[in-house]
Amino acid sequence: MTPILPAPAEVLDLLPDAVCVVDAEGRYLFVNAGFERILGYGIRDVLGRRAFDFVHPDDRADTRAQASRIMQGQEQRHFRNRYVHRGGHLVDMQWSATWHPAYGVRIGVGREITELRRTEQQLEYLAHHDPLTGLANRHALHQALESALAQARIAASGLCLLYIDLDGFKATNDAGGHEAGDRLLQAVARCIERVLRRGDVAARMGGDEFVVLLPGCPDPSDAACTADAIRMHLSRIDPVVPDAGRGIEASIGIACFPRDGQDTRALLAHADHAMYAAKRGARAVAAD
Numbered sequence: 001m002t003p004i005l006p007a008p009a010e011v012l013d014l015l016p017d018a019v020c021v022v023d024a025e026g027r028y029l030f031v032n033a034g035f036e037r038i039l040g041y042g043i044r045d046v047l048g049r050r051a052f053d054f055v056h057p058d059d060r061a062d063t064r065a066q067a068s069r070i071m072q073g074q075e076q077r078h079f080r081n082r083y084v085h086r087g088g089h090l091v092d093m094q095w096s097a098t099w100h101p102a103y104g105v106r107i108g109v110g111r112e113i114t115e116l117r118r119t120e121q122q123l124e125y126l127a128h129h130d131p132l133t134g135l136a137n138r139h140a141l142h143q144a145l146e147s148a149l150a151q152a153r154i155a156a157s158g159l160c161l162l163y164i165d166l167d168g169f170k171a172t173n174d175a176g177g178h179e180a181g182d183r184l185l186q187a188v189a190r191c192i193e194r195v196l197r198r199g200d201v202a203a204r205m206g207g208d209e210f211v212v213l214l215p216g217c218p219d220p221s222d223a224a225c226t227a228d229a230i231r232m233h234l235s236r237i238d239p240v241v242p243d244a245g246r247g248i249e250a251s252i253g254i255a256c257f258p259r260d261g262q263d264t265r266a267l268l269a270h271a272d273h274a275m276y277a278a279k280r281g282a283r284a285v286a287a288d
Contacts, residue, residue, distance in 0.1 A: 018093070018110040026050045026067060029105060038093075038112045040086025056082040056090060070099045070106055080113070092117040130204040132182055133189035141203035141211055145264045148215040152257055158218025161211060162227055163253040163271035164192070165279065166234075169208040172248075184237070188248065191233035195226060211271070220256050227252040251279035 012019050013033035021030040028046040036042040041054070055063050059081040066079050077096045085091050097108035128140040136144065145161075152159050166188065173181035185208065192202045192210060201213040212230075217223055234248040253274025261267035 016111075018108075018112075020051070020108050020110070022051050022106050022108070024071070024104050024106075026052055026106075035110075038110070039083050039091060045086070054083050056084060058082075066097075067106065070097050073099065080117075090114075133186055133204050135189050135192075135210070136201055136203035138203065138205055141201060141205070141213065142264055144201045144203075145213055145267070148213060149257060149264065151215065157216055158257050158259075160214040160217045160220065160223035160254060160256045161267050161271045162214070162223060162230070163255070163268070163275040164210040164212065164230065165251050165275050166208040167249040167251055167279065169248075184248070187237050188234060191237060192230055194233055195229045211268070218256065220254060220259075223254045223256065227254065251275050253278055 009030075009032070015032060015034050016037075018035035018038050019030075019032040020028060020035055022028055027048055027050055028043075031041070031043050031046055035046075039054070046054070052060050052063060063079075063081050066076055070076050075096075075098045079095045079097070080093065081095070082090045082092055091112055092114040093110045094113045095108050095110040097106055099106050128137060128143075129135065130137045148159050151157075166184075169181070169184070172184060176184075185204070188208075188210070189202070189204065192212060196202060196212070197214075199215055201215075203211045203213070205211055212226070214223055214226060217226075230252065231250060234250055237248045253271045253276070255261060255267045255271035255274060257267060260270040
């Protein structure tokens with residue numbers, strides 16, 4: 001016995017993905033039930049309306065460019081954009097689409113990837129940030145420094161690095177435990193951020209070491225002023241350890257391009273050495 005097949009439109013309504021058909025001007029001619037399940041709009045809501053009207057404003061230019069390529073015969077797969085759901089929230093979509101010139105229509109099949117995109121963003125964040133403090137990590141600092149150096153060479157300008165090491169952190173960590181040490185590092189990160197200008201980058205290198213990148217800062221005296229401001233803010237931190245007193249001290253080394261190095265490795269090494277020299281100097285003063 002030959003099975004009775006449902007009509008094509010009914011088959012499309014069984015799909016979990018969104019299916020839509022638009023004319024050459026981008027007006028909806030058809031959407032399936034999956035489109036309504038994902039975006040909240042049924043055929044009566046969209047029929048005759050332009051698809052771009054439902055796309056997030058920030059994504060419309062790219063979506064139009066994709067539509068133009070599709071109509072030139074370039075089948076598009078895995079194109080992503082965001083739609084505004086009928087309820088007002090955003091929905092991340094991934095589309096595959098093709099143009100059928102004989103019928104004058106574009107056919108698109110879309111899948112919601114909101115959760116996938118959220119996971120990707122979290123992974124992207126973790127790849128470039130220190131998970132404890134939220135500052136840039138070592139990898140992100142190297143990328144930022146390479147970019148800043150390239151700009152400095154083109155503009156014949158300078159930049160400075162501050163290499164920061166907390167004095168006495170180990171004693172604080174040992175006395176208060178790792179949780180107290182973590183809270184202290186987070187407080188230090190917030191102090192450093194309060195001093196930064198737009199475009200500056202603060203990174204945690206690991207342990208209790210931090211680096212601040214100051215693009216467009218050719219004057220070592222300006223970098224020294226930033227270092228003094230960081231010290232002032234650190235002095236107001238409660239180290240969260242009983243009987244430890246208030247305030248955190250830090251040794252800070254400064255390196256400036258092009259005076260102290262021409263590349264990332266040389267600048268970081270110079271700043272690191274300058275930091276240890278400052279630490280030795282502070283110990284000598286304390287011993288006297």
